[in-house]
Amino acid sequence: MKPYQAIPICDRGEPLVPIPRDRFALVQPHPYQALGAPYGNQSPYSLRAGVLAALAEAQDQLQQQRPGWRIQIFDAFRPLAVQRFMVEHTFAEQAQARGWLAEALTPAQRSEVMAEVAQFWAIPSDDPATPPPHSTGAALDITLLTATGDVVNMGSPIDEVSMRSHPSHFAASPTPAEQTFHAHRTLLNQVMVSAGFRRHPNEWWHFSLGDQLWAWLRRQETGSDKFLAHYGRASVDLWVQ
Template sequence: MKPYQTIPICDCGEPLVPIPGDRFALLHPHPYQTLGAPYGNQSPYYLRSGVLAALLQAQEFLLQQRPGWGIQIFDAFRPLAVQRYMVEHTFLEQVQARGWLVEALTAAQREEVMAEVVQFWAVPSDDPATPPPHSTGAALDVTLITAAGAVVDMGSPIDEVSPRSHPNHFAASNLPDQQQFHAHRSLLNQVMESAGFRRHPNEWWHFSLGDQLWAWQRRQETGSPDFLAHYGRASVDLWVQ
């Protein structure tokens, strides 16, 4: 169990609503759907209504800082079945990257790989008290695009299982290109924090608002135990078509 999973959830019941494609850049086809992730009739481009309202505020703040720039949505709502599929997919990728065979893994090797995977992927828990952040509709993976529509270089791709994914990986570098990567990541964080989001400690691209991770981070920042999670695992009846 991760520390944030001990935070109590008092779900406010807000619906899942679609992210407007005329306000944000959405990836089509969606990368996980391309891999075969089992979304069924659900879309990855949904958020709780209050989270979407905050995202729109973040977009307005970005436009003030960088006219013409935009927030690109890589991923948002993730059904539990998709979370499980992607954890298994990433596990297999990391096994293959080591030159190992899944069927020949020792217990120690399996534990080593999974320990690396769960730094970046939440365990697909069925327990309603410990939902993966994306399954709440309160977490999303984002990056920035320029006024010309080019994706801003952050120094590593979204979902890379690597130390380069850590938000401050390039912070101490003296190399100009790596200084630029850090500046871009800092801008993204500033934009999202302006609307109340908090960034995942291990992922420059992952932000949330109102889930357990967000509440845990706010407790760490303020020392106050009053922050609770407003969003638990999103159920089918919250879905707004």
């Protein structure tokens, strides 16, 4: 159990709404759908209504600083089945990277691989009190596009399981290129925080607003226990086509 999963949830009941394609850049094809992740008829490019409104505010802030730049959405809502699929997929990838077969691991090897995966992926839970952040519709993975539509170099790709994914990995680097990566990550974080979001401690690309991780981070910042999660696991009846 992760520390943020102890935060109480008082769900506001806001609907899941589509992220408008004419306002935000969406990665196409969606990377997890391309792997065969089981979305059914649910779109990964959906967020709670209040979260989407805040995302629009963040993009407005971005464009004040970098005219023509846009936020690109890599991933947003994940049904539990997708979260489980992606954890298993990442686990197999990390085992293979060590030269191991996922189906033939010793208990010690399995624990080693899962500990690494769990730094970046929330283990799926059917308990409504401990939903994975992306399954609430309040978390999303993003990067930036320039005015010419080029993806901004952040120094590592989204979902990379390595130390390079940590937001401040390049902060102390003396290399000009790596300082530029850090500046890009800082810009992304600044515009998202300005709209109320908070960034995952281990992932430069992951932001949330109103889920348990967000509430836990706000408690850490302020020392106050008044912050609760506004969004629990999104159910089918919240879906707006």
